[in-house]
Amino acid sequence: MSDTDSFIEEVTEEVRRDRLFAWMKRYGWIVICAVLVIVGGAAFNEYRKAQITAQTQAFGDAILSALDNDDPEARAAALATVSASGAGAQSLLGLLQSKEQIEAGNLEAAKQVLQSVSDDSEAPIIYRQVASFKLLSLQADDLDLSDRQAGYEALMGGNPNLQILAEEQLALILIEQGNTQEAIAALTRIVQNEQATAGLRRRATQLIVALGGTVPDLADVQSE
Structure with a gap:
C-alpha cells in the first residue's frame, strides 16, 4: 500500500469516528433511554411476578389454615x-x-x-x-320441575364433566315428569359417554334397569 493510500484510509477512518461521535452526541440519549426502559421494564416485570407469587402463596396458606379445623x-x-x-x-x-x-x-x-x-x-x-x-x-x-329443568339445560355445552352431571339431573327430572322412555334414552347416553365416571355410569345403569330398559355396553360399566 502506498503512502497516499494509507493517508486516505486514515482520513476516512477519522471521518467515520467523527461522524459516530457526532451521532452519539446527538442521539445517544435516545439509546440510553431505550436501555433504561428495557432494563426497568424487565425489573418491574420480575417484581410483579414475585408479588403475584407471594400473594398466591399467602392466599393458599390462608385457605389451608382455615380448613385446618x-x-x-x-x-x-x-x-x-x-x-x-x-x-x-x-x-x-x-x-x-x-x-x-x-x-x-x-x-x-x-x-x-x-x-x-x-x-x-x-x-x-x-x-x-x-x-x-x-x-x-x-x-x-x-323450584318447580320446569325451572329446575331450565336451570340444568343452561349448563349444557359448557364444561364436559359438569355437562354429564347436568344430564343426569335432567334424566331424573324426566322420571319425575313420567317421561320414562326419554329418561331411559338420556341415561343410555350417559352410560355410553366415555367421559362419564364409573360411579355415574353405575347410577345410570341402575336407573335404566329400574325403569325396565335395556342396559347398553355392560362391559363398559365398572362394578364396585
Missing part, C-alpha cells in the same frame, strides 16, 4: 375472613365456603354464597357454572 362451621367462618384479590380467587373461596356451610347445615347461607358466585359476571365461567349447579341442587324443594 375439625368443625365445618368453624371452617366456614374462617374462610369468610380470608382476603381474596381477583374474581377468580373470590369465586373459589365462595365455593369452598359454601361446601363447609352445607356440611354444617347452614343451607340458606350456602345458597346466598352460591348465588353471589353465580351472578358474578367477572368470575371465570366454570366457577359460575359449578355454583349454579350446586345452587340448583339445594333449591330442589324450592
Whole structure:
C-alpha cells in the first residue's frame, strides 16, 4: 500500500469516528433511554411476578389454615375472613365456603354464597357454572320441575364433566315428569359417554334397569 493510500484510509477512518461521535452526541440519549426502559421494564416485570407469587402463596396458606379445623362451621367462618384479590380467587373461596356451610347445615347461607358466585359476571365461567349447579341442587324443594329443568339445560355445552352431571339431573327430572322412555334414552347416553365416571355410569345403569330398559355396553360399566 502506498503512502497516499494509507493517508486516505486514515482520513476516512477519522471521518467515520467523527461522524459516530457526532451521532452519539446527538442521539445517544435516545439509546440510553431505550436501555433504561428495557432494563426497568424487565425489573418491574420480575417484581410483579414475585408479588403475584407471594400473594398466591399467602392466599393458599390462608385457605389451608382455615380448613385446618375439625368443625365445618368453624371452617366456614374462617374462610369468610380470608382476603381474596381477583374474581377468580373470590369465586373459589365462595365455593369452598359454601361446601363447609352445607356440611354444617347452614343451607340458606350456602345458597346466598352460591348465588353471589353465580351472578358474578367477572368470575371465570366454570366457577359460575359449578355454583349454579350446586345452587340448583339445594333449591330442589324450592323450584318447580320446569325451572329446575331450565336451570340444568343452561349448563349444557359448557364444561364436559359438569355437562354429564347436568344430564343426569335432567334424566331424573324426566322420571319425575313420567317421561320414562326419554329418561331411559338420556341415561343410555350417559352410560355410553366415555367421559362419564364409573360411579355415574353405575347410577345410570341402575336407573335404566329400574325403569325396565335395556342396559347398553355392560362391559363398559365398572362394578364396585
